[in-house]
Amino acid sequence: MKVIIVGAGEVGFHIAGHLADQGHDIAVVERNPEKHRVLREKVNALLVLGNGSSAATLEEAGVTNADLFIAVTNQDEVNLVACLLAREYKVPRIIARVKTLEYIRGDGKLNAEKLGIDMFINSDAVVAEEICKIAGHPAASEMAEFAAGEVLFIGLQVSSLNPVAGVTLAELGEIWGIYRLVVVAIARGDKTIIPRGEDVIQAGDTIYYVCKRSDLSSIDYLFGLEKKEAKNVFILGGGRVGYLVARELAQNGSHVKVIDRNPNQCRLIASDLDNVLILNTDATDVDTLENEGIRDGDVFIAVTEDDQANILFSLLAKQRGVRRAIALVNHPVLLNLAPSLGVDACISPRLATAGEIIRYVRKGEVLSLAMVERSGAEVAEFIVPSSGRIVRKPLRELDFPSGAIIGAVVRGEEVLIPGGGDHLEPGDHAVVFSLPGSINQVEKFFS
Amino acid sequence: MKINELLDSYTILLNPKAKKKFDLIREMVSLLADRDLLRSPKKVLADVIDREKEKGTGLEQGVAVPHCRSEGTEKPAAAFALAPEGIDFGALDGRPSRFVFLLVSPKNATTAHVQALATMVRILKQPDVQAALIRAKTPEEAAKTLAEVKV
Numbered sequence: 001m002k003v004i005i006v007g008a009g010e011v012g013f014h015i016a017g018h019l020a021d022q023g024h025d026i027a028v029v030e031r032n033p034e035k036h037r038v039l040r041e042k043v044n045a046l047l048v049l050g051n052g053s054s055a056a057t058l059e060e061a062g063v064t065n066a067d068l069f070i071a072v073t074n075q076d077e078v079n080l081v082a083c084l085l086a087r088e089y090k091v092p093r094i095i096a097r098v099k100t101l102e103y104i105r106g107d108g109k110l111n112a113e114k115l116g117i118d119m120f121i122n123s124d125a126v127v128a129e130e131i132c133k134i135a136g137h138p139a140a141s142e143m144a145e146f147a148a149g150e151v152l153f154i155g156l157q158v159s160s161l162n163p164v165a166g167v168t169l170a171e172l173g174e175i176w177g178i179y180r181l182v183v184v185a186i187a188r189g190d191k192t193i194i195p196r197g198e199d200v201i202q203a204g205d206t207i208y209y210v211c212k213r214s215d216l217s218s219i220d221y222l223f224g225l226e227k228k229e230a231k232n233v234f235i236l237g238g239g240r241v242g243y244l245v246a247r248e249l250a251q252n253g254s255h256v257k258v259i260d261r262n263p264n265q266c267r268l269i270a271s272d273l274d275n276v277l278i279l280n281t282d283a284t285d286v287d288t289l290e291n292e293g294i295r296d297g298d299v300f301i302a303v304t305e306d307d308q309a310n311i312l313f314s315l316l317a318k319q320r321g322v323r324r325a326i327a328l329v330n331h332p333v334l335l336n337l338a339p340s341l342g343v344d345a346c347i348s349p350r351l352a353t354a355g356e357i358i359r360y361v362r363k364g365e366v367l368s369l370a371m372v373e374r375s376g377a378e379v380a381e382f383i384v385p386s387s388g389r390i391v392r393k394p395l396r397e398l399d400f401p402s403g404a405i406i407g408a409v410v411r412g413e414e415v416l417i418p419g420g421g422d423h424l425e426p427g428d429h430a431v432v433f434s435l436p437g438s439i440n441q442v443e444k445f446f447s
Numbered sequence: 448m449k450i451n452e453l454l455d456s457y458t459i460l461l462n463p464k465a466k467k468k469f470d471l472i473r474e475m476v477s478l479l480a481d482r483d484l485l486r487s488p489k490k491v492l493a494d495v496i497d498r499e500k501e502k503g504t505g506l507e508q509g510v511a512v513p514h515c516r517s518e519g520t521e522k523p524a525a526a527f528a529l530a531p532e533g534i535d536f537g538a539l540d541g542r543p544s545r546f547v548f549l550l551v552s553p554k555n556a557t558t559a560h561v562q563a564l565a566t567m568v569r570i571l572k573q574p575d576v577q578a579a580l581i582r583a584k585t586p587e588e589a590a591k592t593l594a595e596v597k598v
Contacts (some may be wrong), residue, residue, distance in 0.1 A: 163516070166558035171565035177506035177539050218502040222561070224516070 001025065003361075004066045004091075005045075006052030006082045007073030008035045010330075010350035011097065011123075011357070013043070015070060018358055018376075020044045022440060027061040029082075052082035063089045070357060072097040080115065087116045095119045095357055101240060119360055123353040127303075128244035130347050131326055135233070135249065135299050138225040139324070141206060141345040144370030145213075146381045146431045147410040153184075153210050153370055153379045153431070156223065157339060160203035163224050170197035173419075179222045180417040181211040182407045184433035185377065190336070192375035192435065194405050206339070208372065210379075210407025210431060212415050230254050230299045234292075234322065236283050236313055237304035238265040241328060241349075243272070245301055250275045257292055259283055283313040286320065295321035303328040314343045335373075348373060365443065367429060376436040379407070382446040386426035390445065396420035401445060403438030407431045450566060451594035453525040453550070457482055459586035460528040468503075468534055469496060472513050475526040475549045490519030491551050503537020508572040511536035511544035512564050516556050523552045523563065529580055529589065546571045546580065570596045 001024045005012045008030035016039070020026045026045035029052045030036060036047050050057035052071055063069070069086035071079035076098045083096040094117045102108045104122045112120040134140045142155030158165050164172065169183060185208040186195050193199070201207060211219050217227065233249050235242050238260035250256045250273060257277045260266050266280040281288045283302075294300075300317035302310035307329045314325035329335045329346045338346045355371040362369055367381040384391060390398060395406060395418055409416040410429040416422060424430060434442045458478055465471035472495050480488035494517035498504075505511045513536070526549045533543025548567045552560040570576055576596055583589040 161555070161557060163557050163561045167561045167565070171562055174565035174568040175506070175512065175561070178502060178504050178512070215502065221498065221501060224557075 001067045002062060002065055003027070003068045003070065004029065004058070004061050004063055004086070006030075006069075006071040006079070007097075008032075008039055009072065009074060010332075011072045011354045012070075013039065014351060014354035015072070015357055015361075016043045016045050018354070019361070021436065027066075029057055029061050051078070053078050053085070055085055058082070058085055058089070063091060066091045068093045068095075068361060070095045070361075072353075072357070074099075076100055076103070080117075083117045084115065093118050093361075095121060095360065097121050097123065097353065097357075099123070101125070119357075121353060121356055121360075123349045124240040124244060126352045126356045127241050127328060127347055127349045128248065130352050131241070131245050131301060131303070131328075132248045132252075134345050135230045135245075135301065135326060136252075138220060138228050139223070139344065141339065142208070142370075142372065144379060146368055146370075146379070146408065147415060147429060150213055150415050151210060151408045151410065151431050152213055152216060153208065153407065153433075155187075155206050155208050155372065157344065158201055158203055158205045158207055158223075161224060162203070164201050164207075164222065165203040166200060168198060168200050169195050172201075173197065176419065179219055180215050181209045181219050182405070182417055183207050183209045184379075184405045184407045185372075185375075185435075187374055192372075192377060194403065194433070194435065204340075206374070208377075208433065210433070211417060212408070215417075228298060228323065232293060232297045232299075233257070234259060234289075234294060234297050234300045234317065236260075236300070236302040236310070236317075237328075238262070238269045238278070239303065239305065241303040242301075243269055245303065246276045247273055259289070283309070283316070286316075289317070289320065297322035298324065300325045302326070307331050307334050311338050311341065311343055314338075315341060318342060377434060378436075378439055379431065379433050380442070381410075382430050382432060382442075384424045384426055384428040384430055385446060391424050391426050394421050394423055398424075401434070401438040401441035403435035404442045405433050407433055450525075450563070450570065450596075451590070453523060453563065454527055454590060454593060456586035456590040458484075458524075458526040459589050460526065461583065461586060461589060463528045463530055465530075466532075466534065468499070468513075468536055471528060471530065471534055471547060472496060472499065472549065475513075475528055475547070476551075478526050479524045479549075479551070484522070484524040485520045485551070487519035491515070491517045492519075494519060495549070495551065499536075503535075505536030505538030505542075505544045506568060506572070507538060507540045507542070509533060509538075509542055509545040509577070510568055510571045511538070511547045512550065512568060513547065514550040514552070514560075514564060516552050516554050516560060518554045520551050520553055523550065523556065523560065525550045525563070525567075527589070527593070529583075531581075546577060566598055569598055 069091040071082040187206040300322040310327040408431040494515040498515040536544040
């Protein structure tokens with residue numbers, strides 16, 4: 001597929017790398033020569049220097065025979081004009097990143113449909129959705145749904161208090177009949193592996209597992225996680241993300257308190273959300289936070305525009321008794337650092353946005369897809385073909401790519417968390433975790 | 448945690464009275480209480496039953512391992528029951544459980560709790576161990592069988 005990407009910021013860079021690795025033909029339009037240098041080193045793509053809202057530049061990038069057009073610069077106007085141009089060139093699929101929430105609201109004056117654009121993507125909305133998903137679990141740092149929500153993929157940082165710290169996968173296998181999960185990967189430091197029976201889960205690891213939604217609470221018990229809902233929620237930062245998260249969580253019955261030192265921001269939220277309490281103060285104002293019950297807080301969500309503030313105040317809130325802290329972190333270096341400091345989950349707007357776009361692009365190839373930010377691994381739902389090579393053979397005898405593992409099998413209404421003796425049948429849906437180097441092989445396997 | 452440090456002949460039941468899951472668990476917990484191994488047998492019983500209601504602890508090959516982490520005990524404690532006719536513990540293969548191992552650990556139990564469960568399952572599912580347990584005439588003989596298994 002021939003893909004044009006306008007804008008080589010974090011989002012564009014990430015998408016270009018991912019799609020190029022899958023063998024697509026990529027052209028990147030970027031007006032900043034400095035960014036070209038980085039791209040040239042890391043991504044196999046045609047680089048075009050120039051502005052994406054210029055037809056001549058787009059022609060140079062090959063817009064006349066492009067299959068997919070993605071505009072993800074920092075400016076809505078550039079993205080919109082670039083996409084309108086792409087529409088004139090009859091590019092079959094067009095995606096624009098927009099920052100203004102107005103565009104993605106159903107009642108907006110201009111929307112994707114009116115402009116002939118296939119998808120509008122808004123980072124704030126993507127991030128807010130991601131935060132709300134993991135805020136609902138007692139400890140997950142990542143979470144994705146498959147098979148219409150019946151199958152969950154969860155990332156969990158293993159604390160030294162977790163009863164499975166020090167346990168081998170083979171030991172977990174013995175009680176698999178009670179705790180039906182497949183640990184598909186273990187991330188330790190900057191390495192992610194697909195574990196074998198003799199591998200030991202260690203405190204400090206992030207484990208990734210697949211389970212049925214209906215087994216979630218029994219598995220939480222195995223991990224020593226208390227049954228606790230996100231009842232008392234504090235949100236630091238009343239910007240767009242803060243607003244969206246507050247609205248969603250309050251609607252789901254949480255008591256939400258938004259902290260923002262900017263009185264205008266506070267007024268905006270207060271006028272729109274009447275079931276949310278606004279604290280017009282600074283996050284260093286510990287007295288107010290204590291009076292507002294930070295000690296009994298279930299989740300602290302830091303979503304200001306400042307990475308460092310988000311990380312620091314998350315830690316402060318935890319020190320003051322909040323059970324769990326989630327921080328919005330943009331910078332890749334801080335993103336890797338924050339979990340080791342004690343922030344329970346970090347969301348990167350750029351990676352989340354890139355993930356959402358890649359998910360959209362790959363619709364059709366796979367049923368649904370989640371990306372693991374830390375390692376670039378993928379979890380995807382495939383349909384098992386009817387050819388005889390892979391069906392009706394025990395999984396342990398299948399010649400499955402070594403960097404991948406099947407986490408769940410959906411057969412009609414039934415969800416199986418498979419053991420080595422189970423098999424695939426034609427038409428089954430398989431939820432598969434793949435390390436970056438094996439994604440292509442897994443696709444071939446199911447094609 | 449070694450199995451023979453957890454289980455001795457006094458916490459082994461070869462012919463339990465119970466015919467139902469929760470009755471058997473009650474009988475096993477009171478065995479631990481009789482040996483004065485629990486701080487609050489009532490709390491332990493409630494916690495084992497709560498955990499069991501979350502998801503049955505029956506496994507394949509007729510083994511079940513009801514368990515919990517509970518504030519009702521300060522030390523790990525375990526009991527074993529052989530139910531000749533089998534009792535339904537909700538095993539995946541639908542078969543009743545004949546070899547039932549109960550493990551209660553303190554609330555803050557970590558690795559050893561999961562490892563003891565795994566070890567016990569590995570022991571109990573072996574056909575020759577099952578045969579020896581069925582042959583055992585006394586709790587002492589059963590305890591000896593379990594202590595001698597190589598894991």
